Amino acid sequence: MTNKVYFIGAGPGDVDLITVKGRNILSSADVVIYAGSLVSREHMNCCKDGVKVYNSASMTLKEVIEVINKYYSKDKKVVRLHTGDPTIYGAIKEQMDELDKLNIPYEVIPGVSSFTAAAAAIKSEFTLPNVSQTIILTRIEGRTPVPENESLEKLASIGASMALFLSVSMIDKVVERLRKGYGRNVPVAVIQKATWQDEKCVVGTLDDIVEKVKSENITKTAQILVGDFIHCKYNKSLLYDENFTHMYRKGKDENSSN
Structure with missing residues (x-):
């Protein structure tokens, strides 16, 4: 070989x-x-x-x-x-x-990414029916620039679930940009060192996450998750609905008609 x-x-x-x-x-x-x-x-x-x-x-x-x-x-x-x-x-x-x-x-x-580990840490699902079916992975600009058409404000305006890498050290700027994009208060979670023994999770909203992150002294190695998926009402998936038919299972109504 x-x-x-x-x-x-x-x-x-x-x-x-x-x-x-x-x-x-x-x-x-x-x-x-x-x-x-x-x-x-x-x-x-x-x-x-x-x-x-x-x-x-x-x-x-x-x-x-x-x-x-x-x-x-x-x-x-x-x-x-x-x-x-x-x-x-x-x-x-x-x-x-x-x-x-x-x-x-x-x-x-390939390996397990920190963005999926972070969602697992707060026991959340990025892709909830009628809430969001899109996940945006991004970062705020630091020493590495971000293309202008990928600004945090523009991405946040979509309303999709978001995971921000390499950005927690600039949490004030992140929140300011997100607020402009979303135009409202939305749930935010910051997970430091997801799956490590010293993992730390902070959950809040755009209104209070900066204070919470600073009080926990989280300055690096953290994911910022943003979006309604963190805490909201949602529709259940049709995949397991008893009335939904797909190639592996007949729905309740179809079974009763036979």
């Missing part, structure tokens, strides 16, 4: 939320480069003896690629372990482009 590099999503925090496929590949890796600022070092406990481990928190893109190239050229299995799902704010495209230049093959193994 041809050797290749693996980009693996480690999940949101709890080490058991990595996928079975991801853990199996990780356990056979010769080299692991992990995002140490957000990925638990505990994942290394499943690695084999003698594995070489690098923490990318202190590495540049050039250094990461040099390590990958060094060991790939020696036919070693290299794993690039990212937080959550690597395709969301994972900065993997620039890494894959560099590997393409070096003709190094790779595969991406």
Whole structure:
């Protein structure tokens, strides 16, 4: 089998939320480069003896690629372990482009994202009938800019369920933008380190969430969830309605007519 590099999503925090496929590949890796600022070092406990481990928190893109190239050229299995799902704010495209230049093959193994873990932490469902059937994943601009047509005000005006990454340190600005977009007070939840042992959840509204977040000293590694889905009345799904017929089940009315 041809050797290749693996980009693996480690999940949101709890080490058991990595996928079975991801853990199996990780356990056979010769080299692991992990995002140490957000990925638990505990994942290394499943690695084999003698594995070489690098923490990318202190590495540049050039250094990461040099390590990958060094060991790939020696036919070693290299794993690039990212937080959550690597395709969301994972900065993997620039890494894959560099590997393409070096003709190094790779595969991406998806993971559980922090936005789904955050919703699970507050026991909510993003897509409630007659409330919202759309989830917007976004962030407020920081050192990384956001396209003007994706401003928080414009996105909030849609009224969809929202999950904001990398934004809690600017919670005042976030709330100001959201208020302009929604034009009303809406539920907000902030979940710090979802699924970690020190997980912290704060639930409120645009009117009081800033005060609550600051009182809990939440300044980083947190998801901001916004929308009526957090607390509202909703219609039940037709999927399990006794009168609803689909290819796997006849509805009550149809059964009684036979």
